[in-house]
Amino acid sequence: MASSVRFFIPCYVDELWPQAGRAAVELAEAVGFRVRVVDAVCCGQSLSNAGAASGRLEARFEAAVGGDDSEIVVLSASCAGHLDSVRPPQARPAVVEWCEWFARHAPDRFPKRVDRCIALHGSCSALRPSRGQPSRGVAAMRDLLSRVDGLVVADPEFASECCGFGGSFATTFPELSVRMGKDKLASLRDAGRDQGPVDGIVSSDCSCLLHLRAIEGVGLPFYHVAEILRSAA
Amino acid sequence: MTTFAQRIAAVLRREDFVERHVAALRYKAGHRNTTIESIADWEQRRETARALKQEVRDDHERFVDSWTRAAREAGTIVHEASTAADACGIVLEIAKRHGAESIAKSKSMTTEECELNQFLARHGITVTDTDLGERIVQLFGEPPSHLVMPAIHRSRKEIGDLFAREGMCDPGEEDPTRLTMAARRALRTLFLTADLGMTGGNFLVAETGTLVVIENEANSLLGTSLPDVHIAVVGIEKIIPRLADLATFLTVLAPSSTGQRLTTYATHYTGPQPRTQAEIARGLGPRELHVVLLDNGRRQLRGTPAEEGLACIRCGACLNVCPVYRRAGGHAYDWTYMGPIGAVLAPALGGGTRDDLPKASSLCGACNDVCPVKIDISGHLHEWRRELVARGRVRHGLPPMLPSLLAHKRLWRVGIGTAKALGPVSGFFAKHSAALQRWQVGGERQLPELPSQSFTRWFRSRAGGESTLRLERGSGPRTVTRDDPTTERAPGYSAELLEQLFEQRLIEAGGETGSSDRLVEAVPDRAVATEPAARLLAARDIHRSMAPIDKHELDGIDVLVATARMRIGQKGACWVDFSDLGSRAQLLLAETLVLLVPREAIVADLDEAYARIAGESLPSCGAFVTGPSKTADIEQTLVFGAHGPRRLVVVPV
Known part of the structure; x- marks a missing residue:
């Protein structure tokens, strides 16, 4: 008997990184869940971070998820963090970041080997607690990736330094945002120094990845964690 | 007046500076991390420090009164300055009374805030900054660029050239040790002849009326020990409840600031020190200790997003880890208090001219991780943005249609559909949307391609046909080792x-x-x-x-x-x-x-x-x-x- 789970696929994942959503859904189904998708576009973060009124979007989100106590699995550490910061503590339904959710259900070992060296980019939301809430997912991300045979996860130097996306920050200070991105890419590229050359970059936030991928001359593929796990399934 | 956006864009064109500055701050932050690893009760200390600062804020006037009373009992002359101008006036009056012409001043952000040096210079009094970094920026004629490392933006070559121009060393000198000794020689003469010593203050202990000054170089101590008169200009927020609380504040300050365990000198002044028999025998008169308690807008921070900023102990840790500060340097903030904490205080204390600073952050939260008094710095920056936009003091800067598009799923789909229909976004929109223009930074960052099939379309197209992929469910999350510092107390030592x-x-x-x-x-x-x-x-x-x-x-x-x-x-x-x-x-x-x-x-x-x-x-x-x-x-x-x-x-x- 398939149990059911609700996914919230944030606006930019939906339109700009749909492959992460597809992989996340297929993996959930593979371990026996029936996936339902929440009918909301944006959690409000993109407006809120810029200082714009985001209450309308947050209300839409609540309306879309309300009346059902089953938790909402969010395919983005930063959207999950934003929802936590604007919702009352213990709000129902609870919000959980995808990696944290999937770590509870994923196989102990994935069936296929993935012989690659992947640099791990922990987004700021995945690394840090958000206003009193626990950090979102970098530990769960590591846990999940450690279940794939052959996969080497390399940590970059200065891992706690932001990649420079930051929502509206990216267009308010574009030169700075790109500079931060280039510095982040340099340390991600060098992350495999001890483990062999890095041949991809993985994160639990597609927003960071969209920004990093767009910066000229990178030459490495970028993946959401779900995509890597999907390739091991 | 320029904006932060213009200033940062200009800084980023100085590649050498950015490289050196980023490397220096990464090094400093690394030093901090290494030191705190060995402090067993680090997280507890931070929490205690936060709570102590909160205790004082909750009953501020009573603590001000207690400190003032205790300090006066100990013989300190306490002055209250509501504004920067008041503080300058008080210092001038004391200096005049003592016929002072030369003042040796150690590092003090409050006197920067009051522009005291410039004020006293207009009245014929020379103020020499005696902290090496402060002296360097003073000779350059510029403000400090960091709360504790004022000259971090300058290279050894620039400093060598400056000292050579000032006749302090031979041309071409770039060795930090020899440059430091050149400054030591020049300033030793000043210490021996200065009429008056000035400092800021790190802590005021309400219980005992004590003023505590923290430093590494001994320039504060020289300035307060050799001249007979010591004036400290201290913000009212520096009060802490009890002497014993210093154990916590000193434990968190130095590691956060410089990565040291304790700063070289932590001097506790409780009233002017009486002269020793030997000094009296030599005919030396009594010492005077003046403390100027500076408000200058601090009391008005109550209820604003800057209020918790009053807990700041000026360690500079948030600057050292901030990815924006690392690349911008302190001068890009164009204000006394730079970096993330400066941006928290700016809209409240910056006279309406620094409202763009809360945006100078990606809200990454690195500052919160390191703040020794656990100020929610990025949270307050976020609060400021909302408040300043709501009051019309700054614009949110998003494309005007975006809020409506995101609020209505259908509108959103139509919008995206139109963009796709018009071909790659790099066409019409890319040229004509200001936001997309800014995203591209003249071609340095590409526009994303819109995949032909969105997640939603794919999900609907399956129409119930679920994936046939099968995986065995596992036993759940594994214990993940975390680097959290242990919270156990230090063991008893033999x-x-x-x-x-x-x-x-x-x-x-x-x-x-x-x-x-x-x-x-x-x-x-x-x-x-x-x-x-x-x-x-x-x-x-x-x-x-x-x-x-x-x-x-x-x-x-x-x-x-x-x-x-x-x-x-x-x-x-x-x-x-x-x-x-x-x-x-x-x-x-x-x-x-x-x-x-x-x-x-x-x-x-x-x-x-x-x-x-x-x-x-x-x-x-x-x-x-x-x-x-x-x-x-x-x-x-x-x-x-x-x-x-x-x-x-x-x-x-």
Whole structure:
């Protein structure tokens, strides 16, 4: 008997990184869940971070998820963090970041080997607690990736330094945002120094990845964690 | 006036600067991380520090009154300044009364805030900044670019050229040690002749009326010890409840600030220090201690997103980790208080001209991770953005249609559909949307391609046909090792372990230990001694001349032997009670300082040290001394003997 789970696929994942959503859904189904998708576009973060009124979007989100106590699995550490910061503590339904959710259900070992060296980019939301809430997912991300045979996860130097996306920050200070991105890419590229050359970059936030991928001359593929796990399934 | 966006864009074109600045701050932040790993109760201390600052904010006026009363009882002359202009006026009046023409001033952000140097200069009084970094920026004619490393934006070459222009060194000098010594020589003369010493203040202890000043170079102590008059300009938010609370604040401050365990000198001033018999015999008049309590808008921060910013202890840790500050440098903020904490205070204290600073952050939260008093810095920046946009003081800067598009799923789909229909976004929109233009930064960042099939379309297209992929469910999340510092208290130390710890920590701080069995090696024939030190030595049949009292006679002395009251094992520090000295200058002017400490007077940590100090009696002046005078103001290169002793030898006797 398939149990059911609700996914919230944030606006930019939906339109700009749909492959992460597809992989996340297929993996959930593979371990026996029936996936339902929440009918909301944006959690409000993109407006809120810029200082714009985001209450309308947050209300839409609540309306879309309300009346059902089953938790909402969010395919983005930063959207999950934003929802936590604007919702009352213990709000129902609870919000959980995808990696944290999937770590509870994923196989102990994935069936296929993935012989690659992947640099791990922990987004700021995945690394840090958000206003009193626990950090979102970098530990769960590591846990999940450690279940794939052959996969080497390399940590970059200065891992706690932001990649420079930051929502509206990216267009308010574009030169700075790109500079931060280039510095982040340099340390991600060098992350495999001890483990062999890095041949991809993985994160639990597609927003960071969209920004990093767009910066000229990178030459490495970028993946959401779900995509890597999907390739091991 | 320029905006932060314009200033940062200009800075980023100076590739050399950005590279050097980023590397310097990454190094500083790394040093902090290494140090706190060995502080077992770090997280508890941060929480305690936060709670103590909150306690004071919740009942602020009562704490101001308590401090003022206690300070006055101790003989401190307390002044209240509502505005920067008031503070300047008060200082000028004191300076005039003493006929002061030359002031030796140590690092103080409050006097920067008040633009005191410029004000006094207009009244014919020369203020010399004596902290090496401050002196460098003063000679450059620019403000500090960091809260604790004022000249971090300058290279050794730039500093060498500056000193050569000023006639302080030969042209082409770039060696940090020789440059530091050049500054030491020039400033020593100033210390010996200054009429008045000025400092800021790190803490005001309500319980005892004490002013605490933290420093590495000994320039504060020289400035407050050699002249007769000491004026401290201190923000009202610097008050803490009790003497014992300093154990927590000192434990968190230095590691956050410089990665040291304890700053070299933590001097506690409780009233003006009475003259010693020897000083009176030489006809020296009484000392004066003035504290100017500065408000300058601080009381009005209550209820604003800047309120918690009053807890800041100015360690600079948030600057060191901030990815924006690392690349911008302090001058890009164009305001006294730079970096993330500066941006929190700016809209409230910046007179309406710094409202763009809360945007100068990606809200990454690195600042919150390191703040020793746990200020929610990025949270307050976010609050400011919402408040400033709501009040119309800044614009959110998003495309005008975006809020509506995101609120209506259908509108959103139509919008995206249109964009796709018009071909790659890099066409019409890319050229005509300001936001997309900014995203591309002249071609440095590409626009994303819109995948032909969105997630939603794919999900719907499956129409119930689920994936046939099958995986075995696992046993759940695994325990993931985290790097969280342990929260256990330090274990009880055996006497032997405590000795070892003290020695190790003193060496870390650049000091040396001597053996009482070979005491004579530590105190060569040419050494001179303070009275209590001479007595201790005489009891061991070592006879040394009495140290002079006068600053001019002390200047250039090679080895001076003095006494300390106790050692602190965890910090490698000694507590010196200044009433044991014939004059304060005795601690500061010799090339090598030897401190004799009773062997059994050793405590584990600062908590025990303060309990002991409170149990005896708090001297009018006392300091924790941790290693020799030092600085790293020129490209983070550590140099001993910035202003005070180059060597410190501690001998348990």
